[in-house]
Amino acid sequence: MTALDTRRRRTPAVTQTRWVGDASCAEVDPELFFEPGIAAEREAKEVCAGCLMRQACLESALALPIVSDFGVRGGLSVKERRRLRRGQPVPVISPSMARVLASRDLVEARVAAGVPLKMVARELGVGRETLRSARAMWAAQDKAVAA
Template identity: 50%
Template sequence: MVPDQGDEWEVDPATTEDQWQERALCAQTDPEAFFPEKGGSTREAKRICLGCEVRDECLDYALAHDERFGIWGGLSERERRRLKRGII
C-alpha cells in the first residue's frame, strides 16, 4: 500500500499483482519438477498444480508474460501455445 495525496492509503498494483506466487504450492516444492529437462516427465508438477489454489492466476501470468519454459498453471509450454491458438 502507498499513501495518496491525503491521509488515505491506496493499494499499489505493482505490489499486489504477483502476490499469488506466495500462495502457490510450487513455491513450497522442488522447482526442478516444474522445469524438467527436455523429454523429462511433467507428471509430478502437473499433479501439484491440480491441488493449487492459485492455478488460474499462474496460468494467466504465464500467458500474459509469454513464459516459454516450465509448467505454469498445470500446462506445459506446448499446451499453453495450443491454448493461445484455441486448439485446447
C-alpha cells in the same frame, strides 16, 4: 533500465506475483517445473492439480512473451499453453481428478496395503472410475518413462 525492467513494466498486473506465496509450488523445489521429461512434467502437473492459485499462475504464464515461456505453469506444459493461445482445445482435468492426481503417493500406499479401490475413492471423495482412470494414466506414463 534493463530489458527485464522494461518487460516487467509492460506486463499486465495479473503477472505480478502476489499469489505465489499461496501456491502449492511454494513448498516444492522450483526446478521441478522446468526439468525436461515426461516424469518431471507429470510430477509438476500433480502439484498444480490441486492448487488454488492455478488460474492466476496460468494467466501469468499466458501474459509472458512466447520466447520466455517454458516449463509447467498453471498446470499446463509449454505445448498446451501454445495450443490455448491458438484457440485449440486443451485437455481439462476435473476437480475430482485433480484431487486424485495430487494424491498419488497416498493412493498407491493405500492400494498396496490392500485397501479396496472403493474405500480409497471414498476417502478422496471421488468415484471409483476417476480413481481407475488416474491409475491407468499413471501406469501409461510410467511405461512411457521406462521405454
